Amino acid sequence: MKNAFFCTLFIFLAFSCGGSDDDPIEEPLEDPVAEEDGGVADPVDPTDNFTITEDGNVKRDTYVILxxxxxxxxEDLTxxxxxxxxxxxxxxxxxxxxxxxxxxxxxxxKDKEGEILMLSYVNPISKEPLVITAETTAVALVMMHPWTFEMSAETKLEAVDKIRQTPGFEELRISVEEQIATGTLDVAKNEALFNLLNQFQTNLAAKEEVNVEPLKxxxxxxxxxxxxxxxxASYGxxxxxxxxxxxxxxxxxGLNKSRYLESGFSTGGETDNLKATFNIPSDGQWTMKATSGLSFDGTLQNQQAAFYNTGQLTLGVIGIFSxxxxxxxxxxDCILSLGGNVFDGQxxxxxxxxxxxxxxxxxxxGAYLAYDVFFYVADRxxxxxxxxxxxxxxxxDKYGVNFKGLGKILSFWTNIKSAFDTxxxxxxxxxxxxxxxxxxxxxxxxxxxxVYLTVNGDLDFGDIGVNRKSRYKVEILNETDKxxxxxxxYTQPEEGSTGxxxxxxxxxxxxxxxxxxxPPQGSFEMELSCAPKEIREYTTEVSFYINPDFDDGLHGQDSSLRMEAVANVIMNRVSVTHNLPQTLPKSGDEVSFDVAxxxxxxxxxxxxxIREEIEEGSPTISKRLEPPVDFIIPKDGTRTVTMKAEAEYVHEYSGTFVVEFFHENGTGTGWLPPEDIEGNTVVYRTDSTGDPVTTTTNTINFGEINTASSKSSAFYLSKETFDPINISIxxxxxxxxxxxSPFLMDSDYMNIPKNVQINFRPTEERPYNGNIVISNDYNNSEIIIPVSGTGVN
Known part of the structure; x- marks a missing residue:
């Protein structure tokens, strides 16, 4: 009968730890009762054999399959x-x-000597049979480890299915089955268990890339x-x-982190117990000191954190069983009481x-520490x-779980020398x-x-032109001896904005x-810019952070210095006229022109x-200003300066004149903001003299080539325009x-000629000759290179 019974129960084995997705069990079980008409209830299905105790618990039939x-x-087991x-x-x-x-x-x-032989995790109100087998024992051994401490019951049920599907589990199941058959479960010698545990922990370990402050x-x-x-981890x-x-x-x-199989840890959101709020009784300097219980400095706050975190650890160990x-x-208060009991215990x-x-x-x-806590719980x-x-x-009073009996099983925690603290x-x-x-x-x-830092000067940008950028430098001083x-x-955003x-x-x-x-009593120079978009006054608060996690959306909690930056945007203060020619000569010739x-x-x-700001995608044009020293333009006055331009490539250029002035505010160093000048946009084109693509190769002769082989020869193409050109050969x-062919020659080929390889592959014994024709889509001109070769045996 043993064999037949095993085959029947094995059908349910994959679901013995949870209900069907189509028929979830969420409510406690209720006793079958007699019908009101005096009849009897329908027979209870074998999978639902249970009774309700006086305490409201449930008694379930449980099957052991050896x-x-x-x-x-x-019958030898309990x-x-x-x-x-x-x-x-x-x-x-x-x-x-x-x-x-x-x-x-x-x-x-357990066997008659009280040694644990088999294990199984079950959902008490599952409608599936409760069974203990070699497979449920193998699953339990993987689950009985700190990596499951923060899992909910639902996630643990998912983990059971995941374990069964993991490569290496079948090897573990067979190994456990062989041990059970001998009457001894020797976990310490089960290499398959260690391999599977390490695999799970490697896959699920939550890794932090940087060490950041956990407190705000x-x-x-x-x-x-x-x-x-x-x-x-909690902090006192x-x-x-x-x-x-x-x-x-x-x-x-500490945050109540829950582990999920696919997405790692999640938190339950912000709750009041995550906060510690203090009323400050008097004026003066104050210091908050937070410790996580691992300082061992004798302070009350460290003791409080040590007790609380030890209590949480103890609850994780208890959760292994229930x-x-x-x-x-x-x-x-209960967690502190539990943690204090364990922290001070042996x-x-x-x-x-x-x-x-x-x-x-x-x-x-962490696994070794949890093992020590387990033994304390078992002893006490x-x-x-x-x-x-x-x-x-x-x-x-009714709780009588044999914690000590599990000690031999859990000893494998200490055998994983490189155990992940997952x-x-x-x-x-x-x-x-x-x-x-x-x-x-x-x-x-x-x-x-x-305040740990001070600033030498202020951040008053003065007047700035619209759509222009002004830079300002200030010195930041460390006034401490550390x-x-x-x-x-961090620069505070406008009202209603983020970031x-x-x-x-x-x-x-x-x-x-x-x-x-x-360094102590040292300093550094900071440069800030302002680029306004419309005519109005701009302000921001600049904060300097000594907290490594400063960019977290809640700014200012660890700022060592705050100061205000202001700027006033006005209409254009200057206007410009110029006589820059619309067509410039090709590279090598300078053109002088006047700017009023x-x-x-x-x-x-x-x-x-004065400089020209070229539009994105255009090549650079060299323009040099030669104003005299102390070039002052009086209010309501006009002065003219001479500039020089030189175009390097055949291309249509577009840009804007930028006029900048010396800073006269008396604080800091640098320039007044550049001006956005009405009528200053320039568009012009260099003369195009000759073809946009050239080569120095006049002819190519491959000579005699065996018909069973091939030979390559190269020539170079140079591009004479900044614009991209498509080449066809x-x-x-x-x-x-x-x-x-075809291929593109973009702006990268302005300074680097393109190497073109021609391959000769004769198939007959005869002369081959003709022309290489190189055309482009820039002006449709052609370059012709005669090519020849002879095929021989």
């Missing part, structure tokens, strides 16, 4: 759940008590708020006055706090259940800074950041220069230079262009 050649019989143990009858069946809700619970089968500090309405917006936050005297501490809880049991501890003669120090220093993995299960009962009000808590605890400080000043009703690292500069300012830009340092280190500048502004202007029989 391998065909097993040394033991099913099935255990969180609530109960039950022997297996001769029908391979036992009755097990479980929570009456959709969850992810562990069952295991905001100053508003006389309060300081700390928000944990990145880390699943203490506030200290200007004399470094501790005042109080609060918890900024998702429902894990959910019974919800509020922060596991196998090791203090958990000492193990945390090794974890912090990278001497043990009564005190753990007491905390759960006090916090949840649930009677835990749990969110493990990863974040090590990734993010363990100690973070934020300095601020209270001055009456105002709260502001402590080295400061800047991670960026940075559309009109004010940091030109230097450029993006590739960050982070920038400023009229000053329409109420002030005298000192000319810096036609050849007589026996000759072809290597690479094909």
């Amino acid at each position: 391998p065909n050649d097993s040394k033991l019989k099913a 099935v255990s759940s969180l609530f109960s143990d039950d022997v297996i009858n001769d029908n391979h069946k036992s009755e097990i008590e479980l929570f009456n809700e959709s969850s992810f619970e562990l069952l295991f089968a 500090f905001t100053l508003e309405d006389g309060k300081v708020t700390v928000l944990n917006y990145r880390s699943s 936050v203490g506030i200290y006055d200007g004399n470094d005297v501790f005042i109080e501490h609060k918890l900024s809880a 998702d429902r049991l894990k959910k019974l501890i919800k509020n922060a 596991s196998e003669s090791s203090q958990i706090s000492d193990r945390l120090k090794l974890f912090k220093d990278g001497k043990i993995s 299960i009564a005190s753990i259940f007491s905390i759960i009962e006090d916090c949840s009000g649930v009677d835990t 749990g969110a808590l493990f990863g974040d605890w090590l990734l993010y800074d363990k100690e973070i400080e934020f300095c601020f000043i209270k001055d009456g009703d105002e709260l502001r950041d402590c 080295e400061i690292t800047l991670y960026g500069v 940075q300012s559309e009109f004010f830009r940091v030109e230097y340092p450029s993006a590739g220069d960050w982070p920038l280190t400023i 500048i009229t000053n329409n502004s109420p002030d005298d202007l000192k000319l810096a230079w 036609s050849l007589p029989n026996g000759f072809d262009v290597v690479g094909g």
Whole structure:
């Protein structure tokens, strides 16, 4: 009967951990009851055999299927759940008590010596049979690891299917089946398990590319708020006055990160427990000190974080056995109580706090630390259940799960020497800074950041012409005795806009220069530009960030300096006339021309230079201004300067004159903004003398070539115009262009001739001759090169 029964149950095996997608189970099971007319209820389907206990739990039939050649019989085993143990009858069946809700619970089968032989994760209210087999044991061994700590019950059910479909799982299943058949589950020697675990952890590990600050500090309405917006590890936050005297501490809880198989971790959004808000009692300098529990500095805030994070870790371990049991501890006080119990406890003669120090220093993995916590939970299960009962009000007297019995199974955690810390808590605890400080000043009703930098001068751009760009340089000073690292500069956008300012830009340092280190009492030069689009006044606030995660959408929480940049846009202050010829000679000849500048502004202007700004896609034209020193254009006056132009290529040019003036504001250095001049656009064309494409090759003779071979010869084409030209080449029989024809010669070929390869491939013993005809689509002219060769044997 064993073999026949095995075949029947195997049909359901792939679904033993979850309901069908077409018939999801969401509500708790209810007892079958008699019909109101006195009749009896329909017979219960074998897959629905259950009863409801007085506590509202559910008792389910559970089937144990041993391998065909097993040394033991099913009747030699006992099935255990969180609530109960039950022997297996001769029908391979036992009755097990479980929570009456959709969850992810562990069952295991023990031999007469109490050694665990088989395992299975089940959904207590699934309509599918609850079974324990070699396959469910293999799945459970992969799932019983910290990489599943942050998975919901639903995601764990998905993971079960994913595990079964993963290459390497069949090898693990066979290995586990062979061990079960011998009557001993020796996980430590199962190489297939380690290979599969490493494969899963490599694929699912959430990797952070950079180490950024996980906390945001905001100053508003006389309060300081700390928000944990990145880390699943919690921070204890203490506030200290200007004399470094501790005042109080609060918890900024870690993000509740949930792991999904395909998309990694997601968070549940911003909640109040992620924030710690402080009222500041008096004026002066204050410091917020946040620690994640790994500082071991004796402070109350570090102890609070250590307890809370250890409590979260303990809940992850408990979730290995029962998702429902894990959910019974919800509020922060209960997590702190649980974590404090474990943090101060010992596991196998090791203090958990000492193990945390090794974890912090990278001497043990997160999996090894979780194993230590597991053994503490197993040793002190009564005190753990007491905390759960006090916090949840649930009677835990019935809970009797054999935690210690699982210790031998879970020992493989410590055998994975290169175990990935794939749990969110493990990863974040090590990734993010363990100690973070934020300095601020209270001055009456105002709260502001402590200033580490000062600026020499201001950022008043003065008057700027519309659609022109003005640059301005200022010196930024480090007034402290410490080295400061800047991670960026932020220009506040216009009201209603996002990102940075559309009109004010940091030109230097450029993006590739960050982070920038400023030595004690040192400085650096910053160049800001303003490019207004319409006539009005422009302002922005410039912030310098000592926070590496400055570009996060919530700007200012870690700014070391803020200053205002202003600009006033006016109508064009000058107008220009010129006598630049519409046609310029070809490259090599200069043309002089005059530019008359009229000053329409109420002030005298000192000319810096005039230049032509060529439109995008045009080649550069060299124009040189030769104004005398101190070239002043009086208000309402006109002065003329001489410029020279030289065109390099045959091309139609288009551009704009830009007139710039010396800066007269007295602050900073640089130029007044360039002017957008009415009537200053110039369009002209150089003379075209000759063909746009030329070659120095007059004729090509290949000589005698064997009919079984071929030979190539090259010539060069030079382009005499900036414009792109399409080239077509036609050849007589026996000759072809290597690479094909037609082809494009773009502006890159202005300075580099194009190598053209002609191939001669005779097929007969005879002379070959004719003309290579090179044509273009620029002026349809042709170049003709005679070509010849003889085919021989």
